[in-house]
Amino acid sequence: xxxxxxxxxxxxxxxxxxxxxxxxxxxxxxxxxxxxxxxxxxxxxxxxxxxxxxxxxxxxxxxxxxxxxxxxxxxxxxxxxxxxxxxxxxxxxxxxxxxxxxxxxxxxxxxxxxxxxxxxxxxxxxxxxxxxxxxxxxxxxxxxxxxxxxxxxxxxxxxxxxxxxxxxxxxxxxxxxxxxxxxxxxxxxxxxxxxxxxxxxxxxxxxxxxxxxxxxxxxxxxxxxxxxxxxxxxxxxxxxxxxxxxxxxxxxxxxxxxxxxxxxxxxxxxxxxxxxxxxxxxxxxxxxxxxxxxxxxxxxxxxxxxxxxxxxxxxxxxxxxxxxxxxxxxxxxxxxxxxxxxxxxxxxxxxxxx
Ligand code: TXA
Ligand code: MG
Numbered sequence: 001x002x003x004x005x006x007x008x009x010x011x012x013x014x015x016x017x018x019x020x021x022x023x024x025x026x027x028x029x030x031x032x033x034x035x036x037x038x039x040x041x042x043x044x045x046x047x048x049x050x051x052x053x054x055x056x057x058x059x060x061x062x063x064x065x066x067x068x069x070x071x072x073x074x075x076x077x078x079x080x081x082x083x084x085x086x087x088x089x090x091x092x093x094x095x096x097x098x099x100x101x102x103x104x105x106x107x108x109x110x111x112x113x114x115x116x117x118x119x120x121x122x123x124x125x126x127x128x129x130x131x132x133x134x135x136x137x138x139x140x141x142x143x144x145x146x147x148x149x150x151x152x153x154x155x156x157x158x159x160x161x162x163x164x165x166x167x168x169x170x171x172x173x174x175x176x177x178x179x180x181x182x183x184x185x186x187x188x189x190x191x192x193x194x195x196x197x198x199x200x201x202x203x204x205x206x207x208x209x210x211x212x213x214x215x216x217x218x219x220x221x222x223x224x225x226x227x228x229x230x231x232x233x234x235x236x237x238x239x240x241x242x243x244x245x246x247x248x249x250x251x252x253x254x255x256x257x258x259x260x261x262x263x264x265x266x267x268x269x270x271x272x273x274x275x276x277x278x279x280x281x282x283x284x285x286x287x288x289x290x291x292x293x294x295x296x297x298x299x300x301x302x303x304x305x306x307x308x309x310x311x312x313x314x315x316x317x318x319x320x321x322x323x324x325x326x327x328x329x330x331x332x333x334x335x336x337x338x339x340x341x342x343x344x345x346x347x348x349x350x351x352x353x354x
Contacts, residue, residue, distance in 0.1 A: 006171045008163055011040075011135045011180045018138035027178050028142035036060050038152040038166045039139050040180030041075075041131040043104045043188050043206055044159040044307065045166045046149030047174065048075065048139070050116075051085075057118035057148055063173040066155035071121040072148040073106050073189070074128045077140040082128045085146060087112040092216050093194035099215040102132040104189040104206025119148045129189055135180040151188060152177075156241040158307040158342070161186050165311060186304035187334045192219075201225070204334040206303075225337065242341035243307070246315040247274065249343040252322050254350030256281050259322065262348055263287045266320055274318035276309055281324070289318055299332035306335055310342060 009023035018024050027037040036049040036059045047063060049056030051074045061068045076082045079097050083089060087110040089097075096107055111126040120126050128146075131137065140147055151159035154169040163179035170177070190205035192212065200220040201209060212219045252259050259277065263286045266273045275287035278296040291309045294301030313321050323339055325347075326332035340347075 004172055004175050006167060006174055006177065008167055008177045008179050011178055013135065013180055018134050019142050021135075021138065023176075023178055024135065024138045024142055027139055027176050028144075030175055031056075031139070031143040031145060031147070034059075036063060036174055037139070038160075038163075038170065038174055038177040039133075039136055039149070040163070040178060040183060041133045041136045041149075042183060043131070043185045044161055044183055045152040045163065045177075046075065046131075046136070046147075047152035047166075047170070048147035048149040050143075051119050051146040051148035052114065052116055054116045054118050057116050060148065060150065063170055064150065064153070064155050066150070068118060069121060070150075071123055071125075071127065072119050072150050073191075074115060074119060074126055075136065075140055075147040075149050076128055076130055077137050078130060081140075081146065082107075082109075082130070085111055085115055085126060085128065090194055090197070092197065092199050095216050096192065096194060096199070096212070097130075100207055100211075101130040102137065103130070104132070104185050105129060105212075106189045106191045106203075106205075108191065108193040108195060108202065110195055115146065116148070125193075125195060127191055133180060133183075135178055139178065156244050158243045158245065158310040159188060161304070161307045165308070168311075182304075184304070186306060187331070187338055190334070196220075204337045206331070206334070208330045208333065210330065241344065243310060243338050244342060244344075245310040245313050245321055247313055247318050247321050249276075249310075249321045249323055249339075249346065251325050251339055251343050251347040253325050253347065256284055258350040259324070260285050262322055266322070271319040272317065274313045274321040276313075276321060276323035278324055285322075287318075287322070289313065293324065299326055299330060299335055302326070302335050303331050306338060 106127040106129040152166045160166045185206040190207040191203040193200045198218040273287040274289045275285040326336040
């Protein structure tokens, strides 16, 4: 489905009111005519379309090359706008909106049937979020539409954290990429199901379980997210590839010495190795290519760098990528969740090899 001459349109982020920005206006007009547009959010870039229009949603799936069996998040510019599409707002959801919007939290609510059924994949619920990026809010406001938007990557690839990533994946497949610079959070929003009590985390992300608990009390976690389940060393791999870099990725549980030993063994077997490690390990791994996720003490920096780092490795240069692991707390839990998916569950542990 080539056919577009994709243009990158810079948004002047120094301006206070972006609703009148010419790039935002042009993108809003495209959205009103049923087209799709890539835009920045504080988490990752999204590929947006009119959430009330079947045809726009079909275009999103087509551009991404993704099967339409997964519901899309609907982006709104305020709590009042969200309420127009929800059937019922439980008290917990109201508290979450007041505390975390605008921000990286998607709240799943019962919908009232006014959105395209293609957005919700036929479910009776919809995930909504008010993004914090000023260009995103201006775009939603200028288009005067709820925007359904998945991450603006080709299906299976790491999510885009810059307009260049979007362009690399979707050039020729969409008309416009609004360029608002690099995203701040770097991993997607936390998805919370607010139709049940206690609310349940369905996807870890930019807002941690600890932060949610401080506002609404106890928070459940979808059992399928349990680390030891998805993380079994010889897991048969997952159904779909997610966030996949160019070369296979393997997670390494252990200290810097164990990491270097794993790389050493790979090289002895004739493989060119890549290493996705903490800043402190740069120069110690022995890998052909090393990429830093920032200081070990700063998982938020790792979140910002993760998807760009996964895009840096090329199969032409490395045969295998080894990556460090993160503890399941704060935003490190979201980074670890994405790394596990990128690795398809492949993991080696110092404890197993003792
Ligand atoms: O940060 C983000 O959330 C980004 C930016 C662009 O906003 N968007 C994003 O969309 O990550 P996507 O389509 O890549 O991921 C949507 C996630 C999926 O895990 C999907 O299953 C879940 O949200 N989701 C959406 N609607 C849902 C619903 N009604 N019930 C349960 N899960 C839902
Ligand atoms: Mg995605």
